[in-house]
Amino acid sequence: MHSGGLAYILGRQKTYIITLDIEMTKEHYNFDTIEKKWQDYWLTNKTFKTEDFGDKPKYYALDMFPYPSGAGLHVGHPEGYTATDIICRYKRMRGFNVLHPMGWDAFGMPAENAAIENGTHPGKWTYENIESMRVQLKRIGLSYDWSREFATCDSDYSHWEQLIFLRMLEKNLAYKKTSNVNWCNDCQTVLANEQVEDGCCWRCNNPVEQKELDQWFFRITEYADELLNETENLKGWPEKVLAMQRNWIGKSYGCEIDFSVKGSAAKIKVFTTRPDTLYGATFMSLAPEHPLVGTLVSAEQRAEVELFCAEVSRQNKLDRTSGELEKKGVFTGAYCLNPLTGQEIPVFLANFVLMDYGTGAVMAVPAHDQRDFEFAQKYQLDIQVVIQPEGASLDPQTMQTAMTGTGVLVNSGDFNGISNEDAKERIASYLDAEQLGCKSINYRLRDWGVSRQRYWGTPIPIIYCDSCGTVPVPEKDLPVKLPMDVEITGEGGSPLARHQEFLTVACPCCGAPARRESDTFDTFVESSWYFARYASPEYDQAPLDADAANYWLPVDQYIGGIEHAVMHLLYARFFTKVLRDLGMVKASEPFTNLLTQGMVCMESQRCSEHGWLYPEEVRDGKCVTCGRAAELGRTEKMSKSKKNVVDPNALIERYGADTARLFSLFAAPPEKDLEWNEQGVEGCYRFLNRVWRAVHDNLGLIESSPEVASLTGTTSDLRCKTHETIKKVSADVDGRFHFNTAIASVMELVNVIYGLKKGQEQPAVLREAIETVVRLLAPFVPHICEELWQRLGHEGGIERQGWPSWDEAAMVKSEIEMVVQVNGKLRSKVKVAIDIDNAELEKIALAEPNVARFIEGKQIRKVICVAGRLVNIVVAG
RNA sequence: GCGAGAGUGGCGGAGUUGGUAGACGCGCUGGUCUUAGGAACCAGUAUCUUAUGAUGUGGGGGUUCGAGUCCCCCCUCUCGCACCA
Numbered sequence: 001m002h003s004g005g006l007a008y009i010l011g012r013q014k015t016y017i018i019t020l021d022i023e024m025t026k027e028h029y030n031f032d033t034i035e036k037k038w039q040d041y042w043l044t045n046k047t048f049k050t051e052d053f054g055d056k057p058k059y060y061a062l063d064m065f066p067y068p069s070g071a072g073l074h075v076g077h078p079e080g081y082t083a084t085d086i087i088c089r090y091k092r093m094r095g096f097n098v099l100h101p102m103g104w105d106a107f108g109m110p111a112e113n114a115a116i117e118n119g120t121h122p123g124k125w126t127y128e129n130i131e132s133m134r135v136q137l138k139r140i141g142l143s144y145d146w147s148r149e150f151a152t153c154d155s156d157y158s159h160w161e162q163l164i165f166l167r168m169l170e171k172n173l174a175y176k177k178t179s180n181v182n183w184c185n186d187c188q189t190v191l192a193n194e195q196v197e198d199g200c201c202w203r204c205n206n207p208v209e210q211k212e213l214d215q216w217f218f219r220i221t222e223y224a225d226e227l228l229n230e231t232e233n234l235k236g237w238p239e240k241v242l243a244m245q246r247n248w249i250g251k252s253y254g255c256e257i258d259f260s261v262k263g264s265a266a267k268i269k270v271f272t273t274r275p276d277t278l279y280g281a282t283f284m285s286l287a288p289e290h291p292l293v294g295t296l297v298s299a300e301q302r303a304e305v306e307l308f309c310a311e312v313s314r315q316n317k318l319d320r321t322s323g324e325l326e327k328k329g330v331f332t333g334a335y336c337l338n339p340l341t342g343q344e345i346p347v348f349l350a351n352f353v354l355m356d357y358g359t360g361a362v363m364a365v366p367a368h369d370q371r372d373f374e375f376a377q378k379y380q381l382d383i384q385v386v387i388q389p390e391g392a393s394l395d396p397q398t399m400q401t402a403m404t405g406t407g408v409l410v411n412s413g414d415f416n417g418i419s420n421e422d423a424k425e426r427i428a429s430y431l432d433a434e435q436l437g438c439k440s441i442n443y444r445l446r447d448w449g450v451s452r453q454r455y456w457g458t459p460i461p462i463i464y465c466d467s468c469g470t471v472p473v474p475e476k477d478l479p480v481k482l483p484m485d486v487e488i489t490g491e492g493g494s495p496l497a498r499h500q501e502f503l504t505v506a507c508p509c510c511g512a513p514a515r516r517e518s519d520t521f522d523t524f525v526e527s528s529w530y531f532a533r534y535a536s537p538e539y540d541q542a543p544l545d546a547d548a549a550n551y552w553l554p555v556d557q558y559i560g561g562i563e564h565a566v567m568h569l570l571y572a573r574f575f576t577k578v579l580r581d582l583g584m585v586k587a588s589e590p591f592t593n594l595l596t597q598g599m600v601c602m603e604s605q606r607c608s609e610h611g612w613l614y615p616e617e618v619r620d621g622k623c624v625t626c627g628r629a630a631e632l633g634r635t636e637k638m639s640k641s642k643k644n645v646v647d648p649n650a651l652i653e654r655y656g657a658d659t660a661r662l663f664s665l666f667a668a669p670p671e672k673d674l675e676w677n678e679q680g681v682e683g684c685y686r687f688l689n690r691v692w693r694a695v696h697d698n699l700g701l702i703e704s705s706p707e708v709a710s711l712t713g714t715t716s717d718l719r720c721k722t723h724e725t726i727k728k729v730s731a732d733v734d735g736r737f738h739f740n741t742a743i744a745s746v747m748e749l750v751n752v753i754y755g756l757k758k759g760q761e762q763p764a765v766l767r768e769a770i771e772t773v774v775r776l777l778a779p780f781v782p783h784i785c786e787e788l789w790q791r792l793g794h795e796g797g798i799e800r801q802g803w804p805s806w807d808e809a810a811m812v813k814s815e816i817e818m819v820v821q822v823n824g825k826l827r828s829k830v831k832v833a834i835d836i837d838n839a840e841l842e843k844i845a846l847a848e849p850n851v852a853r854f855i856e857g858k859q860i861r862k863v864i865c866v867a868g869r870l871v872n873i874v875v876a877g
Numbered sequence: 878g879c880g881a882g883a884g885u886g887g888c889g890g891a892g893u894u895g896g897u898a899g900a901c902g903c904g905c906u907g908g909u910c911u912u913a914g915g916a917a918c919c920a921g922u923a924u925c926u927u928a929u930g931a932u933g934u935g936g937g938g939g940u941u942c943g944a945g946u947c948c949c950c951c952c953u954c955u956c957g958c959a960c961c962a
Contacts (some may be wrong), residue, residue, distance in 0.1 A: 028916090058921095067956085091903060170955040236884095238881090239881065239882085240880090240881050240882065240956080240957080241881095242881095243880055243881050243957080243958095244880085244881080244956095244957055244958075246880090247879085247880065247881095247957080247958055247959095250958095252960065252961075252962090254962085258959085270962075271961095271962065272962060273961090274962080285962085327960075350960090351960090352962095353960085353962075354960085354961075357961050357962075358961070358962060359962095361962090362962045363962080364962090365962095370960090371960050371962085372962090374960095418933095442961085442962090465945070562956080562957090565957075566957085566958095664901090666889095666890095666902070667889060667890080667902085667903095668889070668890070669890090672883095672890090673955090674889090675888090675889060677888085677889070677903075679888095679902095679903055679904070680888095680889070680902070680903060682903085683902050683903055684902080686902095686917095689917090690917095693917090731893085738891095740889095740890070740891080740901080740902090741890095741891065741892095741900080741901080743901075744890090744891075744900065744901035744902075745900085745901080745904090746901095747899070747900095747901055747902075748900075751901090754918080754919095755919095758902075795950080817897090818897095819896080819897045821896085821897085821942085821943075822943060823942075823943085824896090824941095824943040825943095826897055827929085828929085829897075830893090849929080850929050852927075861942080862942070863942090864896090864942055864943080866896055866943095869896050869897085870896055870897070870943090871929085872896080872942055872943065874942045874943090
């Protein structure tokens with residue numbers, strides 16, 4: 001750097017400081033002006049625009065993109081986004097080619113609800129929300145490459161999603177089948193499980209029914225094994241998320257067994273993980289929806305069975321699978337035969353048997369399964385013990401609960417006396433040989449139903465023709481666009497199903513009048529591949545530009561909420577494998593490292609008169625309306641209903657974006673829940689002001705000594721601390737994401753700078769220390785650091801300067817403080833030469849007065865010296 | 878019930894391989910400067926204590942010269958899954 005240039009810049013900056021001082025009150029730095037200035041600077045200079053390819057190593061960091069809701073950004077968003085931003089800024093300073101994009105998960109129900117409530121078109125509502133949320137994000141100073149932004153409701157995105165669907169159809173990875181769904185007859189629409197409240201429609205409060213509907217599915221079960229097995233290789237994922245995914249896939253080993261029905265050719269197939277208990281099967285439980293129910297039921301039982309089935313069908317899936325449900329059943333009048341004993345066993349329907357797990361039929365072994373035990377007691381059915389635990393003798397008459405542990409087989413013919421674990425294999429093999437059943441693997445994971453009777457989603461590109469059947473929309477006709485002139489009332493089913501112009505189409509095969517599919521995709525489909533589209537967001541030949549996608553993927557660091565641990569993250573993994581098998585990308589897994597951020601929590605407050613209170617409705621612990629004392633509630637997740645929320649806009653207005661960024665990562669590590677605390681925010685603001693003053697109070701001194709580069713080795717405690725801090729912050733930020741401790745160590749360095757005696761500073765060392773503070777903080781609080789960096793006489797932006805490196809030589813100390821323990825208890829501390837040998841150290845330690853006191857008259861057993869840390873004298877007695 | 882994680886001052890949290898428990902911040906106490914302080918700066922702040930002492934990381938055992946950290950048992954909390962056959 002030319003010294004003339006430096007003088008010029010400093011000179012100009014000085015006048016600037018004076019003006020600022022006047023306008024900013026004496027004590028605080030003017031974050032408003034500074035943050036605006038640097039956000040403009042980054043924009044004009046295209047600082048964060050990313051180029052594909054290049055010599056630098058690539059680094060792709062991604063936030064889970066937000067839904068553009070009407071409520072705008074909440075304070076939970078910035079925490080995760082800031083964490084990613086810090087990583088990105090750090091990686092850029094470290095010489096990586098960083099991809100850091102942002103976009104919008106823009107299809108979804110809230111847009112339709114807004115349309116129903118205020119008549120706004122979902123598209124207009126969505127794009128307006130995007131506008132205002134983009135402004136909010138920009139105020140935080142996140143270093144996104146905004147040129148890659150897209151919304152999933154853009155017809156361009158739909159185009160390529162529809163194409164992926166067509167390819168999946170060709171590969172038989174997408175198919176149509178009938179399945180049971182929650183159905184509200186009033187609203188004429190399918191409801192997601194979450195939209196069913198107490199068995200009723202959340203909107204009209206009508207009872208929800210189960211209904212069979214034709215639905216499109218993705219064959220995710222085809223990938224069940226790969227999705228399961230690869231969880232072992234996802235070393236960069238939290239164990240918790242992997243456990244949840246394994247649990248969700250729910251692979252279990254067992255066998256399928258055929259039970260023949262007495263007096264009928266029909267066979268009932270069951271899946272069981274306990275073939276060892278087969279001799280103890282004393283009845284059969286079928287799901288009420290089981291296809292054989294109609295043929296099995298006897299004339300006498302028919303009325304009762306129908307009543308039961310009707311009752312069960314009124315229950316929604318959530319209630320149906322809740323543990324609270326009372327176990328109920330009904331006898332069908334039919335009997336089937338135990339394939340091993342030939343014993344006749346009654347066939348029941350039971351409300352707890354689910355048609356979509358296993359085969360929808362369960363062989364009931366009351367002695368060894370708690371549900372079957374309770375069921376048998378309720379309906380007075382036989383209980384047959386077939387496993388005796390070691391050293392006990394079970395009696396069906398006196399059993400209080402089922403015996404589910406291990407033991408030895410009894411009452412089991414040729415298999416008596418074998419341990420039940422061995423019997424699983426032996427009986428399964430026997431069934432196999434006798435063709436009575438076969439070993440089988442079952443998954444809890446179901447194929448992914450993607451049809452939604454909604455308007456605001458990606459149209460499924462299918463045409464139904466009376467003569468040609470189900471015909472995919474030809475590629476040249478993509479995208480199938482949503483019609484804009486729709487009336488959304490919330491009644492009478494999907495608006496698309498009533499939109500004649502949309503529905504009516506000529507069959508692509510025969511040209512005859514045909515009908516379009518009116519369902520749209522589940523919005524999870526969009527979020528299953530958006531991360532890949534960021535590599536080439538404008539590519540117009542295919543969903544992905546293979547070169548760009550293969551350069552950027554997989555995402556190196558993905559950050560988002562734990563609430564997506566299963567659905568979104570599993571679907572995204574599935575889609576990546578599908579895209580790989582379609583030849584569109586090489587990666588098999590989308591996200592190498594995953595960080596799940598905690599929730600943002602805050603204490604709730606309420607008034608006995610006015611209910612929950614917003615923080616601004618409480619002053620001095622009292623309700624501002626009536627003056628009653630506000631009661632403090634639990635600290636819990638911020639939510640509108642409890643009014644324990646902080647508006648990020650207000651926060652930024654009051655303290656600035658840098659303070660908001662700093663606090664959200666200083667209070668707790670990002671994966672933990674963050675407890676919001678106004679005083680903590682103040683503390684961070686105070687710290688930034690301390691940094692600001694540390695620079696300005698020393699500008700004169702620093703100016704006199706610009707040559708930091710000439711420093712070598714140990715010159716002072718300050719230089720040592722400076723380099724220790726660089727090392728510590730680098731280690732904390734890189735891979736560990738312990739931003740809170742990184743910030744804490746910079747605070748320590750600032751405290752040391754403040755503790756320097758006036759007039760005794762070494763200007764070059766001081767300059768190095770102060771510049772280091774600014775550079776280390778740059779990823780965390782970029783605006784103030786850019787400003788300070790400029791005021792320190794540097795041009796061209798602080799990121800260009802790169803990340804500081806530490807000099808081990810500067811950290812070498814000639815003396816070190818070591819702890820002296822006697823029998824493991826701290827007794828003294830001694831200052832010794834760094835390279836002291838053990839014998840010498842021992843001598844000094846033993847000579848310490850307080851040590852001598854504790855070893856006096858005792859025999860020294862041994863002395864343990866740990867280099868650089870301590871010496872422990874072990875004495876007897 | 879199953880799975881995962883956690884339990885450390887008044888509070889949020891530090892504590893890479895076992896090696897000075899409580900970094901850093903908040904709060905609190907005292908001081909300096911001020912017309913003033915809800916600004917700034919400095920000092921103090923785990924508990925008990927006459928201490929150069931004792932105790933202390935949910936409880937109880939163990940391994941070790943030495944345990945917040947490793948092992949065993951138990952308790953509590955959070956999250957996820959849950960009639961899964």
